[in-house]
Amino acid sequence: MPWNDNAGGGGGGPWGSGGGRKDDNNPWGRGPGGGRGRGPGGEPDLEDLIRNLQDRLRGLFGGGKGKGGKGGGIGIGVIAAGLLAVWVGATGWYIVAPNEAGVVLRFGEYDRTTTPGFKLKLPYPIEQVRLPEVTTTQSVQIGSDQRGVTMLTEDENIVDLGFTVQWRVKYGPDFPDGVRNYLFNVRDVDGAVRAVAESAMREVVGTTALEPIITQGRVEVSQRTRQLMQEVLDEYEAGVQILNVNLQRAQAPEQVIDAFRDVDAAAQDAERMRLEATAYANSVIPQARGEAARLIQSAQGYRESVIAEAQGQADRFVAIYQEYAQAPEVTRRRMYLETMERVLGGSELIILDQQGGAVPYLPLDRLGRDRVLPDQTTSGSNTGGR
Incomplete structure (x- = not known):
């Protein structure tokens, strides 16, 4: 060594x-x-x-x-x-908050999902726990208030959109695998929701004309986008529930915004004039109908009066004829006298007696005009004296 x-x-x-x-x-x-x-x-x-x-x-x-x-x-x-x-006491339990769900992994593999409260488990590293928030509403913003994302409509126009997507984790008895899918099937849930939202909105906008998108069709566009997003995320088994899609910005691009505003103003004026015409028609038509009913009733009254008068004349003639049949001469003379009275009753008559020595050159046509009744003369003199 x-x-x-x-x-x-x-x-x-x-x-x-x-x-x-x-x-x-x-x-x-x-x-x-x-x-x-x-x-x-x-x-x-x-x-x-x-x-x-x-x-x-x-x-x-x-x-x-x-x-x-x-x-x-x-x-x-x-x-x-x-x-x-010490090992078991430190790692053999966990607490699930009310807004969370406990997902237990045994040797790194999904084992069970637990409800809120104090729970026990096998110590680490045999079992591990993840606590995702399942009742919190998450939000994803697509496009800003100042500038949105541009999309092509069905009528080949460009629209500037900005919208917000609200979502949360599928959790509850109706979604037994929702939390599991949320944790293990999608790596970046926010990114997936954002990509699916933009793709679904482009599909909906591509099948819709520009005018409904920027006017009265926003609610329908939002509902169709939410439904399409939910279908796609369910196919991915992402464990995400789309709550709402709020279309906050929908207008034409800034380069042509003035022209579209003029078109919108013209459409509003047309709608206003249509409403005014409808109101005028609603006021004139009842009046015309009332006038027509009045004329019809007046004509019917005149018809009834003429028929009644003619019937009376006919009845009178029949009565006279009956009297004439009984005494023809007397009736004939009476009718003649009544007729002459009716004809000559309103005319001025000047009866000249040739035996009285009337002068033929007198202005006989002015005798009746210059004659004044005594009452009128007296009244005129009294008035003049005042």
């Missing part, structure tokens, strides 16, 4: 002096060749080394050197039992 090469000067190796010199400080003892615990060539004997090591361990743990080493065995057993108790 290298430490035995020094011939003189008492130079010994790290285990004591060489040359067969007695050295009580040699930890390996002396062998048959002059050194305690050494073999024929002066090297330490392996059996003696092991025996000396056991003796020293017994002495270290309080054991004696009695026959069979029974005292040392008891000390080692007590120490081993204490270490085992």
Whole structure:
């Protein structure tokens, strides 16, 4: 050995002096060749080394050197039992918070999922526990408020979108393998949700025109995107439940935003005018219908009155005819006199008696016009006196 090469000067190796010199400080003892615990060539004997090591361990743990080493065995057993108790007490239990689920791995393989509370398990490294949060709602933002992601619509227009996806781990009686899939099937869950969200939104936008996306069709776009995302993640067995997709930003690119705003304003004006026309129609149509009903009722009343009057005239004629049939001459004269009274009753008559000596050149047509009733003359004079 290298430490035995020094011939003189008492130079010994790290285990004591060489040359067969007695050295009580040699930890390996002396062998048959002059050194305690050494073999024929002066090297330490392996059996003696092991025996000396056991003796020293017994002495270290309080054991004696009695026959069979029974005292040392008891000390080692007590120490081993204490270490085992400490090991089990430190790693044989765990606590699951209310918002967590306990996933127990046995030798690195999934074994079971536990509910919140104080739980026991086999000590480490036999069983390990992971505590993912299963009731916390996670959020992924796609696009910012200032600038979103650009996508192509069905009518070959470009739309600028920004939306948020809310999700959480599938957990509960309806999803027995949800937590397991969440931990072991997808390495980067946030990245997977982000990629699936953008892909699903592009598919939905690619089958929708621009106008519904930026106006009244946002809710439908969000619902279709959420449904498509859930289907894809279920195929991946990612253990993720999509709660909601909020479409926060949907507008045309900044380069053409003014033109789209004008189009939007025109559409709003058209809608306003349509509503005004509808309101006007709702006010005019009932009025016209009422006027038509009034005219119809008036015509019906006139018809009834004319029929009644004609019926009365007919009845009167029949009554006169009956009287005429009984006394023709009297009835004829009475009818003549009544007719003449009705015809001449409203005209001015000037009866001239030729025997009275009327002058033929008098303005007879003005006699009736210049004649004033006495009552009118008196009334006029009284009024003038006032």
